[in-house]
Amino acid sequence: MATGDLCTVERRGRVHLITLTGAGEHRLNPALISAIRSAVAAARASPGAGALVMAAEGKFFCNGYDLAWARGDPSGRIAAVRAALRGLVADLLALPMPTVAAVTGHAAAAGCGLALAHDTVVMRASRGFLYMGEVDAGIKIIDYFGELLRQKVPDAATRRDLVMKGEKMTAAEAVRRGIVDLAVDGGVDDVVAAAVTIAEGLAARGWDGEIVAEIRKAAWPELWSKVKDYGCDAPSRPRL
């Protein structure tokens, strides 16, 4: 799995745009997550970068964990990909710039969580839905993931409908329920353009990136505490 084919990175003005490439489901496995984390790290290091947008090509934003790959060693691989996503969420929370998810297609399970881990979410209006498919697929939701949902979907009824009923939520419904900030008409490129415009507006505020990161961690402290030991900044864990 060549990382080069997994995501691209480009600068548009002050916006650092990461795009999950290809027409597939962009299922999360350690290789893809590693590529995304490298791209996020590149944004962090990029001089003058003011905001990050995460988008995808094709029909899917991200359809969740790569369960086909995980079947090769179910207990070990699921744990590995969960730990890898935990690290990516930590990196996004600690990122010294505002973040925008451009949900260009279906976002299911871990893919839905990945979108919600951003500060702002824009979503394609005409196609695609948010779907916490775990209950249908028989997968548990573990602690930090549950915390992510609790913090970003605080309305109990909405959270119940997503998680306990496996409701498939369109952009319009998600906006109405306060999970998504903006529904964008048109195709994938229109959604990306809208996300980049919002990101550019946030970058133009000229905020101190370290302050943005610290305020974000203070705004979602339980989530941060559950993921912070897995981020790129975490001190290497002492070994007994």
Added chain:
Amino acid sequence: MATQNLCTVERRGRVHLITLTGAGEHRLNPALLSAIRSAVAASAGAGALVLAAEGKYFSNGFDQAWASTAPRHLQATMGGEFRGLVADLLALPMPTVAAVTGHAAAAGCGLVLAHDAVIMRGSRGFLYMSEVDAGLKLVDFFAEVFREKVPDAVNRRDLLLRGDRMAAPEAVRRGIVDKAVDGGVEDVVNAAVAEAEKLAARGWDGEVVAEIRKAAWPNLWSKVKDYGADAPAAAARPRL
């Protein structure tokens, strides 16, 4: 800084009304905080408390100008005094109402949210968490005030991570402020006193009010309780 010019105290029926005096920004420095805490302590025997201000500002936050010239240990006192004021309000054996007569920014906004009810001037003034624009981190219990009093993720994001300036109608719509009042400062104060009188008329046992409040916002209480007027005196804390 003569304390008697910083705030006035009056009784209106069962309501203990504290007013931050003068046309200035009512910036919170140790002297003003101490005066407010004394005024709060003087509420013993009343049925409800209202905190209001004269002029264009409710409070524009910490006195940064003073802090930049003060020695470090005194700056820590300012933070400790504010934390103590929040503790005193949380432990107060009567309902509390903030009369947001003008702009409330940063610590001033936090002070507003530390009250049970918030009445705000409809036509003028906004809530503004200016830290992200000013490049200041949030103190830990500040973020806790927000998490407990502004549970909606989008509202929290907009206030903390976007530095949105929120006028009364918007704040009411979003559930952060209870009521917007037309007219001038006096009209806001009268409305707040009327609300406080209604709460006082319920005849609640004050100690029970305080205990229920602490139980309703337990994370916030735990972060401030050691600084309140009732906290065990510093001398009592065991020294190694």
